[in-house]
Amino acid sequence: MSTRVRIGESIDGFTIEDLLHKGGNGYLYRVKAPSGRDPGFPLLMKVPGVGRGEPTLGVVSFEMEQAILPQLTGPHVPRVVAVGDDPMRPYLVMEEIVGEGLAAIVGRAPLPVEDVVQTGAALADAVHDIHRQHVIHLDLKPENCILRANGEAVLLDFGFARHARLPDLLAEEEAFAAGSAAYVSPEQIQGNRSDARSDVFALGVLLYELATGKPPFGEPATYAGMRDRLWRLPLPPRFLLPAIPPWLQEVILHCLEANAVRRAPSAAHVAFDLRNPSHVKLTQRSEWTNNAGLARQMRSWWRSRGSKAAPGARHAVTANAPVILIAVDTEHPDDERHPALQRATAAIVAMHAEYRLILVSAIRAAPLGEGTRVEDTASGRHLEHRNRLRAWIAPLRLPLSRVSLHVVESADPAGTILNLASANHVDLIILGAPAPGERKLAWWRSVASEVTAGASCSVHVVRVPQRAGTAQEDER
Amino acid sequence: MRVALLSDIHANLEAFEACLAHARERGAGAYALLGDFVGYGADAVAVVDTAMRLAGSGAVVLKGNHDAAIERADSYFNDDARAALDWARTTLSDDQKRFLAALPLTVERAPAMFVHASADRPSRWDYVDSATAALRCVQASGTTYTFCGHVHDQQLYFATQRGRMSLFTPVPGTPVPVRGPRQWLAIVGSVGQPRDRNPAAAYAIFDDAKHEVTFFRVPYDHRTAAAKIRAAGLPGSLAYRVEAGI
Numbered sequence: 001m002s003t004r005v006r007i008g009e010s011i012d013g014f015t016i017e018d019l020l021h022k023g024g025n026g027y028l029y030r031v032k033a034p035s036g037r038d039p040g041f042p043l044l045m046k047v048p049g050v051g052r053g054e055p056t057l058g059v060v061s062f063e064m065e066q067a068i069l070p071q072l073t074g075p076h077v078p079r080v081v082a083v084g085d086d087p088m089r090p091y092l093v094m095e096e097i098v099g100e101g102l103a104a105i106v107g108r109a110p111l112p113v114e115d116v117v118q119t120g121a122a123l124a125d126a127v128h129d130i131h132r133q134h135v136i137h138l139d140l141k142p143e144n145c146i147l148r149a150n151g152e153a154v155l156l157d158f159g160f161a162r163h164a165r166l167p168d169l170l171a172e173e174e175a176f177a178a179g180s181a182a183y184v185s186p187e188q189i190q191g192n193r194s195d196a197r198s199d200v201f202a203l204g205v206l207l208y209e210l211a212t213g214k215p216p217f218g219e220p221a222t223y224a225g226m227r228d229r230l231w232r233l234p235l236p237p238r239f240l241l242p243a244i245p246p247w248l249q250e251v252i253l254h255c256l257e258a259n260a261v262r263r264a265p266s267a268a269h270v271a272f273d274l275r276n277p278s279h280v281k282l283t284q285r286s287e288w289t290n291n292a293g294l295a296r297q298m299r300s301w302w303r304s305r306g307s308k309a310a311p312g313a314r315h316a317v318t319a320n321a322p323v324i325l326i327a328v329d330t331e332h333p334d335d336e337r338h339p340a341l342q343r344a345t346a347a348i349v350a351m352h353a354e355y356r357l358i359l360v361s362a363i364r365a366a367p368l369g370e371g372t373r374v375e376d377t378a379s380g381r382h383l384e385h386r387n388r389l390r391a392w393i394a395p396l397r398l399p400l401s402r403v404s405l406h407v408v409e410s411a412d413p414a415g416t417i418l419n420l421a422s423a424n425h426v427d428l429i430i431l432g433a434p435a436p437g438e439r440k441l442a443w444w445r446s447v448a449s450e451v452t453a454g455a456s457c458s459v460h461v462v463r464v465p466q467r468a469g470t471a472q473e474d475e476r
Numbered sequence: 477m478r479v480a481l482l483s484d485i486h487a488n489l490e491a492f493e494a495c496l497a498h499a500r501e502r503g504a505g506a507y508a509l510l511g512d513f514v515g516y517g518a519d520a521v522a523v524v525d526t527a528m529r530l531a532g533s534g535a536v537v538l539k540g541n542h543d544a545a546i547e548r549a550d551s552y553f554n555d556d557a558r559a560a561l562d563w564a565r566t567t568l569s570d571d572q573k574r575f576l577a578a579l580p581l582t583v584e585r586a587p588a589m590f591v592h593a594s595a596d597r598p599s600r601w602d603y604v605d606s607a608t609a610a611l612r613c614v615q616a617s618g619t620t621y622t623f624c625g626h627v628h629d630q631q632l633y634f635a636t637q638r639g640r641m642s643l644f645t646p647v648p649g650t651p652v653p654v655r656g657p658r659q660w661l662a663i664v665g666s667v668g669q670p671r672d673r674n675p676a677a678a679y680a681i682f683d684d685a686k687h688e689v690t691f692f693r694v695p696y697d698h699r700t701a702a703a704k705i706r707a708a709g710l711p712g713s714l715a716y717r718v719e720a721g722i
Contacts, residue, residue, distance in 0.1 A: 060637060067653040085687055087656040166652055167644035172636045 061159030204255025265321035281401030321354035483625025487517030488668030494696035511540025511592035
């Protein structure tokens with residue numbers, strides 16, 4: 001069979017205009033939609049390479065992409081317009097993404113820190129978005145990412161991807177080389193294709209390259225060379241470029257932990273860290289500025305001994321590592337809802353081995369003209385409410401590295417909470433129901449109702465039961 | 477066209493009707509009943525009647541090992557199963573017995589083959605319970621799709637480039653793209669006696685235009701089905717199995 005496509009030919013109404021790219025994963029043609037079916041954006045047709053001299057794996061890869069890409073939605077993947085179902089002539093017609101390829105951006109690296117952050121966070125957003133849709137990419141590299149003009153990242157080429165709810169056609173293919181040598185995670189090298197943190201590792205490689213201009217593990221050509229990353233520590237980015245701040249090195253090396261359990265638990269956590277440097281908990285990782293000495297390499301090697309691929313069990317793609325936002329009213333510290341909110345937080349946190357807590361206090365804007373007392377100045381007020389947040393969470397005895405505190409001046413607390421939630425990929429918002437005194441207001445005017453209605457995640461509304469005895473006590 | 481694939485109904489009318497209604501709501505335009513209409517349950521007569529009616533309107537209807545045992549008692553079955561078959565034999569009409577006896581073991585409608593147990597020597601009632609058994613089955617059918625029952629759990633096998641079969645346990649309700657020329661073998665699960673500790677009835681729908689197969693679990697009134705088994709004087713363990721899904 002031959003799937004070779006000729007320029008000018010029409011396939012199911014799509015006219016082939018020119019060959020854009022020929023690669024290991026097939027041929028990309030620019031095509032024109034049939035009249036009356038123009039989707040309003042430029043189109044590409046992808047066709048697998050079949051025949052003499054083409055890799056047989058290309059066909060399986062194509063099949064995988066044909067199964068997975070149409071299931072994905074949102075701005076971080078190309079939209080699929082048509083799927084060619086004739087097994088003798090398979091194709092995929094999709095949106096041509098207009099933007100700058102990540103390869104070109106990496107070509108300019110090392111980038112200034114703020115550009116690393118912007119591009120890195122956009123990539124992390126995109127990766128988290130496909131993870132939420134049960135898909136692990138498993139082949140993230142500069143050639144497979146494009147940045148749109150609005151800054152959003154788009155991921156391409158799902159030929160090596162894994163969908164948690166679909167059969168993995170690549171799992172048992174012997175000829176299968178896992179991902180691309182420079183970006184592949186240690187567990188992928190060991191044959192595990194079902195850990196979303198493999199994409200976090202690749203994200204770490206991309207961040208490293210953006211920040212330093214060099215790939216952390218080189219581009220090994222042999223399997224043994226690839227296996228090195230099971231234990232060998234990359235050069236600390238600050239060794240290559242001392243101007244890189246310790247917090248960024250911390251974020252990058254956290255992604256590059258060989259053992260997935262020690263790695264940043266999800267792309268959402270990476271995005272949060274990149275956007276909130278002051279909340280990044282610095283560990284020893286941030287301090288390394290020289291090539292790992294013998295002792296450190298030995299420790300790393302020792303830890304990696306006997307590590308083998310985790311069983312490729314079916315599990316939810318997004319790790320059980322939620323980002324939880326808690327709205328705390330620090331302006332009313334005596335409110336009886338606080339203990340209930342703390343109990344709810346403790347109970348929910350107890351269900352998760354990994355999590356990130358974002359505590360938010362939305363305070364009223366400072367009065368015009370700062371007062372003379374410290375607590376009346378804007379910075380003084382921020383500090384005061386930050387301390388109240390810290391005191392609020394302290395009794396729960398949670399590791400501080402998992403908790404971040406935000407004091408935001410806002411006349412619109414619900415809007416502030418919703419914005420923070422969507423910008424940080426929050427999975428759950430916990431907040432109090434209106435107090436009994438506020439119930440005279442319509443429910444729909446409360447912060448809780450506005451947040452519940454507007455949130456794109458789950459919302460846990462904590463209510464303190466009204467004591468039935470109150471009225472009777474008065475009578476007695 | 478969407479084809480509803482139902483197997484191992486086992487005289488469980490409540491489960492059968494729940495799955496047929498579920499499939500109708502999802503636009504099923506054709507039915508394939510992969511055998512084992514009788515045995516275990518208390519409603520052999522009503523279930524066979526429904527099968528005969530569907531056969532009359534063009535459905536694929538196959539013979540299962542329990543159906544075959546109606547015409548010829550078999551030492552193959554355990555005591556409980558045999559008790560249910562003996563009972564079914566006394567309640568079914570001659571017409572119904574003739575219908576069951578005349579059912580085919582396999583039906584091929586390109587690009588699919590339908591069979592109760594394995595397409596490899598179907599009358600041996602071998603279980604497709606391993607990658608090796610799945611390979612024997614698809615080698616015998618030779619078709620892109622093979623749909624079978626007999627094993628009560630829902631499973632999807634697919635051929636790899638290396639000529640082996642790989643197993644995937646489907647997620648109910650999630651359509652799975654199944655494109656040729658790769659060979660696929662779907663075991664659709666049991667309508668009347670699921671055995672994975674979930675009493676919900678199991679079946680699947682194949683969409684031959686979209687090349688998708690979707691496995692479903694359908695909760696139904698399993699307490700009534702169990703009560704009928706007890707009322708018929710059949711072994712209590714059979715009622716319990718329906719209640720607990722074991």
